Amino acid sequence: MSDREKIIKLLREGERFNLVSHQLPDGDNIGSLLALGEALERAGKEVQLFVPGGVPRRYRFLKGSEKIQPEMRSGQDWPMVVLDSSDLERTANFQEQIRQAKIIINIDHHVTNERFGTLNLVDPGAAATGEIIYLLLKEMEAEITRDMALALYVAISTDTGSFKFENTTPRTHRVAAELLEYKLNPAVISQRVFDERPYPFFRLLERALAGLELHHGGKIACITLSSAMLEECGALPEDLEGLINYTRNIEGVELGIMFFIESPEEVKVGFRTKTVDAARLAGLFNGGGHPRAAGCRLRGRPEEIKERVLREAAKLLEEGSRSDKESDDARNSESQ
Ligand SMILES: [Mn+2]
Known part of the structure; x- marks a missing residue:
């Protein structure tokens, strides 16, 4: 029997389950937790739901989200179903309790x-854990309610950035289409989950x-904000x-920078790039991150910090355009 079949058997026959997911919760882990939780409850099982830190404001409209707890005070020996977590460290304060459980069911889509x-259902071809849960519930012939469909649609649409990221497959769209059959309103959902921000955000945006x-012939764009502005807004x-x-979204800009003046001698700097290595730039200032998104924190006078960062950023862009030109030259000489 495959792990998938064993998981289905266990979910059918078990009587109580803890469903747990990762810290810094997002639409996928909250949505997956709620949908699987409701399915198990409807099948007469006792279910507890856990997420470190609790549910972010923007997902609290999902039914059942109020049942998600930030701490496990009972049922520590129940089977643990861990969702959307590539490793147990990501479950933060729950990891020790999970490690001690007799049965751990791991359902996830991270390639890592x-x-x-004890049983693993890992499908890196799925755009979201919500996609895996939907297919699992269908296979189990579980009844899917509108609330469950909504939770799963939120899970899938957030992990695909509204079906814009590379992980979006034909199967993702087919699952989303089946979920929409439950009379969901995609406009209302995306408004709520992606577009709506609290009013102070827009006041800040205005200031920004x-x-x-x-700078640099329109290739670098920067905005500057401060703790004082946060307060004023x-x-x-x-x-x-x-x-x-x-x-970064300005046409022609290669590198976007945000300076956030936390105090008169401390500045948080964020980088977003289209092509150049943001992590390398942040690394020059003891920061880090990903190739397209990185950041660092610097001490000193804000004006001087800004000058230094802009100087290094310009250098990196120069290098980038030089190496592009060199590889173009190399290609040209190869083809000749
Ligand atoms: Mn996910």
Whole structure:
């Protein structure tokens, strides 16, 4: 019997389950947890739902999200179903309790999944854990309610960035299409999950764009914000999220930078790039990240920090365009 078949058998026959997922929760882990949780409850099982830190504001409209707990106070010996987590470290405060469980069912779609479960259902071809859960519930012939369909649609649409990322497959669209049959309204969902932000975010955006600067012949764009501006706009640090993307999205800009002046001598710097290595740039200032998104934190006078960062950024762009030209030259000489 395959792990998938064993998991189905266990979910059918078991009487109680803990469903657990990762920290910094997103639409996929919350949605997957709620859909599988409701299916098991409807089958008469006792179910507890856990996410480290609790549910972010923007997913609290999902039915059942109020049942998700940030701590496990009972049922520590129940079978653990771990969703959307490539390793147990990601389950933060739950990892010790999970490690001690007799049965761990690991359901995930990350290619880097460590197969930490007693039983593992890992499908890197799935765009989201929600896609795996939907197919699993269908195979189990579980009744799918509108609330479950909504939770799964949110799971899949968030992990695919509204069906825009490379992980979106024909199967993803087929699953999404079947979910829409439950009379979901995609416009309302995307409005709620992607577009809507609290009013202070827009006041901050106004301040950010008012101070937008272009450098290096329009290839570098930067915005500057400060703790004082947050206060003036009635905004929280979480409202800064996403502002930096406006810099990178400007036509012709290769590198977007956000300076956030936390205090008169401390500046947080974010980088977003289209082609150059953001992690390398952040690394010059002891920061880190990914090739297209990185950041660092610097101490000193904000004006001086800004100058230094812009100088290094310009150098990196120069190098980038030189090496592009060199490889073009190399290609040209090869073809000759
Ligand atoms: Mn996911």
